Amino acid sequence: MRSRVQAVIAETGYRPNPAARALVSNRSGLIGLVILTDVDELFGDPYYSELVNGIQQGCAEHDLIFTIVPVPLPTGHSDTLAPQLAQGLVDGVIVTAGPRSDPLISGLRDLGVRVVVVGHPDDGDQILRVDVENRLGSRAAVGHLIEDGYERIGFVGPTSDFRFGAERLVGYHDALIEAGRDSDDRLVRRAAPSEEGGRSATLSLLTERPDAIFAATDPMAAGAYRALAERGLNVPEDVAIVGFDGLPRQALLDPSLSTVVQPVAEVGRTAVGLLAAEGQDAKSVILPTSLRLASSCDPGDGVAHLGA
Amino acid sequence: MRSRVQAVIAETGYRPNPAARALVSNRSGLIGLVILTDVDELFGDPYYSELVNGIQQGCAEHDLIFTIVPVPLPTGHSDTLAPQLAQGLVDGVIVTAGPRSDPLISGLRDLGVRVVVVGHPDDGDQILRVDVENRLGSRAAVGHLIEDGYERIGFVGPTSDFRFGAERLVGYHDALIEAGRDSDDRLVRRAAPSEEGGRSATLSLLTERPDAIFAATDPMAAGAYRALAERGLNVPEDVAIVGFDGLPRQALLDPSLSTVVQPVAEVGRTAVGLLAAEGQDAKSVILPTSLRLASSCDPGDGVAHLGA
């Protein structure tokens, strides 16, 4: 019966030919990770590192393999994107949402490629996407600062073309409004989502004498640390800081950074899951974030900022 | 004639089916990059970043795409390595040589997978491989230090299970012998090929009062900087340093590091080329290195170390 076949399979080391399977089943088992930069940009960014790690996990679970499809940024359009390879060879692609990603995403869809978007593109309807609770996470972070008694809480985030930055700003406003406070735009500063951007935004913000800062990304929080150090200000005594990212292996800050932890690897795994699941043309999976408290927002003496 | 066909191709947006092509031609156009670590280890290492970048370039040239095949290190054997995917799906794989890579490489070969090795495995015969001039590069670096008049040149490199470290040590000896000097093993220190390893090796070496150090990797050179700073010694006045790697985007050292530059991206491109080229079962391509001089080995005043 079939046990005989199994025996021969074991004996001869038979392996089904993936190409033949792909031909008949219309599924190659290959998915693409489309990135809007050169490959070497991808490396070194701990966010991508973690995302790729999660994608790898997801691929292992679904018996898929993934390939990195870099799209040179200058052109960044769907024409150049598939050097005839991404088309037909892959069962689907994962694209990260970013300032320039929308035409790429719609281009891919027009080509009939199954797409899962990580993050929130400007046109985020009718697509499969995975994102995190940017708004709720930010609200929790700022809410915590408010509970700790901080009065003048600044926002240091990316420029408005980064959707996640806009969402985190909304969460910041949410918390202020929820606490019955005015949200004062003078306490909001935006710059490139990098350490240097965080530094310059913070330096500018300091003229408003904030007693706490919510930084929309951990690198920007690191920049805030630098800016404060340059001005001779201490964390958290003079200015408390809460960041957003919580990536493993992130540069350790001193004092340790309180931050909103987003499950990046889980995002990657989930993206693969959405790609692997048949059907479904539009679905958003929003993963929760969690607030990880550390030393950067402790009201040191335990009373300094309690009450007014 | 055929122009009509071209017209219809353009009109209908016809694209050949990759699976069908793969089936009939026995070539999938997919190559694997086998790495002996988890995916997230791969990131953040500028060497891999650069290598992957070169592989990507090579793939673009040869109309291939590549996929990352992580092999969990604990097992690291050929059994676990191909979750039935790497086998048959890829036209070949690129493996980097390392302390534990030999069984993997031979296992892959036994499986009938076309393999190109980056670096020098212990059993480096009868394989396709790409490497750099570790020995000559090191000799040039140390030779330069000798010409600059340095007398007690130390070697700080990885433990002997790293082949490239052993080769760079041989180059160090070459230069000393060529200059008619004794090679004194007391000036040789080995540790993990990391910044911390370089630091501890250098601290240990300092008891021998070297006036120059050849570090076998740039991260180790960075560790040497740290160690010297801890001891209040200046580069290059007290101790000159030359490193090995010269990767772009490497942490900038102050004073700027003289180093042996290895063309890592070129190694990646070449590896793809070897994989793509038909025939050839054994061939070693050894790419040249070049010495990039900077401030870390200038004999400051221009005379301090000239002559004895």
Added chain:
DNA sequence: TTGAAAGCGCTAACAT
């Protein structure tokens, strides 16, 4: 339960 056959979309080897 087991066996036979059609056909996925291409390439390569033929015949016209």
Added chain:
DNA sequence: ATGTTAGCGCTTTCAA
């Protein structure tokens, strides 16, 4: 130069 055909190794349907 163009047209026709066999067959790559599977999966799926249909027949015994």
